[in-house]
Amino acid sequence: MATATGSLRKPARKTTSKRPAKKKPKSFKWQKLAGKNDEIEQVIRTLGQKKFVGRAQRYDEEASFPFENYDDMRRAGILAMTVPKSLGGLGVQYADYALLAAEMGRWCGATALTFNMHACTPLWTGHIADDLDMPAADRKQHKKNRELHFSRIVEKGAIFAQPFSEGSSAAAGKAPFGTSAAKVDGGWVLNGKKIFASLSGAATYYGVLCTEDKPDASVRDTLFMAVPADSEGLSIVGPWDPVGMRATVSRTLVMEDVFIPDEQMLLPRGVYYQAARRWPHMFLTLCPTYMGLAQAAYDFTVAYLRGDIEGIPVKRRMYPTKQITVADMWIKLQQTWALFKQATGEARVDPSKDDRLRAYAAQYAVMENANEMCRLAIRTCGGQSMLKSLPLERLYRDSRLGSLMLPWTAELCLDRLGRETLYEPGETDDA
Numbered sequence: 001m002a003t004a005t006g007s008l009r010k011p012a013r014k015t016t017s018k019r020p021a022k023k024k025p026k027s028f029k030w031q032k033l034a035g036k037n038d039e040i041e042q043v044i045r046t047l048g049q050k051k052f053v054g055r056a057q058r059y060d061e062e063a064s065f066p067f068e069n070y071d072d073m074r075r076a077g078i079l080a081m082t083v084p085k086s087l088g089g090l091g092v093q094y095a096d097y098a099l100l101a102a103e104m105g106r107w108c109g110a111t112a113l114t115f116n117m118h119a120c121t122p123l124w125t126g127h128i129a130d131d132l133d134m135p136a137a138d139r140k141q142h143k144k145n146r147e148l149h150f151s152r153i154v155e156k157g158a159i160f161a162q163p164f165s166e167g168s169s170a171a172a173g174k175a176p177f178g179t180s181a182a183k184v185d186g187g188w189v190l191n192g193k194k195i196f197a198s199l200s201g202a203a204t205y206y207g208v209l210c211t212e213d214k215p216d217a218s219v220r221d222t223l224f225m226a227v228p229a230d231s232e233g234l235s236i237v238g239p240w241d242p243v244g245m246r247a248t249v250s251r252t253l254v255m256e257d258v259f260i261p262d263e264q265m266l267l268p269r270g271v272y273y274q275a276a277r278r279w280p281h282m283f284l285t286l287c288p289t290y291m292g293l294a295q296a297a298y299d300f301t302v303a304y305l306r307g308d309i310e311g312i313p314v315k316r317r318m319y320p321t322k323q324i325t326v327a328d329m330w331i332k333l334q335q336t337w338a339l340f341k342q343a344t345g346e347a348r349v350d351p352s353k354d355d356r357l358r359a360y361a362a363q364y365a366v367m368e369n370a371n372e373m374c375r376l377a378i379r380t381c382g383g384q385s386m387l388k389s390l391p392l393e394r395l396y397r398d399s400r401l402g403s404l405m406l407p408w409t410a411e412l413c414l415d416r417l418g419r420e421t422l423y424e425p426g427e428t429d430d431a
């Protein structure tokens with residue numbers, strides 16, 4: 001298996017805080033899909049069946065990024081899926097995004113997981129930010145900034161990554177990020193390191209969470225910044241040879257005195273902190289990928305037992321034990337879909353306590369059940385289903401990783417559920 005090692009230094013680039021002159025936005029054929037989510041789903045399904053499935057094994061073996069899938073998605077307008085319609089995108093909002101992303105995950109887990117990092121930037125800076133409080137001047141500036149970022153996606157097919165993790169408790173939401181942003185004239189200077197930077201080497205912009213460099217900085221001082229991939233001082237280092245989700249190419253990002261202009265701020269000061277508390281479902285968007293993997297494991301099992309898989313035409317569906325396993329899988333799949341759809345449908349600013357708890361439960365259930373579905377699929381399909389030429393063993397490896405994803409790992413969901421079911425905010429047992 002190929003491993004990518006060494007340090008990739010980006011070429012120097014002249015940065016400027018000048019905004020491009022206003023011009024008429026370009027129009028594209030795919031924009032006719034805006035508002036037609038059924039048709040968008042069909043586009044994703046067709047790409048998945050005709051293109052992504054056939055490429056997945058190679059990307060997985062090579063641990064290489066699915067560039068061809070992204071080129072296809074760019075041509076079809078899918079990269080602009082969550083950009084508001086008024087700014088040239090397809091205008092898909094949170095709950096519909098979750099369903100569409102699950103469809104993508106059914107065909108290629110790594111494509112869907114990396115696409116999530118991309119699609120969340122317009123979601124967070126778009127309709128989620130609109131739900132949050134900010135001073136009028138910040139709101140005005142934010143609207144200007146996001147217009148610029150969205151136009152980069154719509155017109156240039158830019159790809160956004162979300163490298164947050166640092167190997168500390170920051171991505172778990174328990175400490176400030178170690179990556180710092182110091183205010184300077186016209187912009188910011190960033191220093192720090194991000195591990196597991198999915199889309200490393202493929203993204204055009206890295207949406208970095210960092211802490212404003214000031215005395216007594218806390219998690220409230222978290223900033224969300226778009227760092228251009230060709231920034232001077234940005235490098236991608238280290239190997240990438242994991243057990244699953246290999247095509248995410250999640251290497252380490254190092255920032256050494258990286259200057260970015262003010263307009264690269266993705267959210268105004270204090271808004272990420274507010275979003276994390278008031279729009280908690282923003283962290284549930286890693287789920288759709290794994291919901292898609294669970295569906296794929298079920299689909300594969302049915303096809304395999306019916307003798308419909310090319311090259312393995314033997315029917316196995318007549319054995320009662322296999323029928324029982326498929327029945328179990330169907331029940332688990334429907335339970336998982338039900339919770340997933342309910343929780344993603346409840347996403348809103350200031351959700352009720354039950355809605356918040358259900359979001360943790362959905363994250364836990366989807367991540368754990370996706371792997372359980374694959375385990376059951378392997379057990380009942382049997383030995384030949386493990387061949388590398390078939391997708392099941394990859395689904396099994398990819399699905400194992402969902403419950404490790406911060407900030408809502410399976411363990412942290414249990415921690416939160418245990419505490420928040422029994423205690424109201426601020427409640428203690430002190431006399």
Ligand SMILES: Cc1cc2nc3c(=O)[nH]c(=O)nc-3n(C[C@H](O)[C@H](O)[C@H](O)COP(=O)(O)OP(=O)(O)OC[C@H]3O[C@@H](n4cnc5c(N)ncnc54)[C@H](O)[C@@H]3O)c2cc1C
Nearest residue numbers: 162163164165167168169172196198245250401405406411
């Ligand atoms: C395929 C893949 C792709 C990824 N892509 C991205 C990406 O694009 N962007 C990104 O930001 N991250 C990404 N991640 C990283 C992921 O979200 C986690 O941050 C990462 O797996 C954490 O690794 P760790 O060993 O530091 O985890 P852990 O050690 O589990 O967690 C890190 C820290 O969190 C705290 N913590 C963890 N569990 C608990 C607990 N139960 N109670 C209290 N504190 C706890 C601790 O301080 C711990 O040291 C990706 C991961 C994978 C596997």
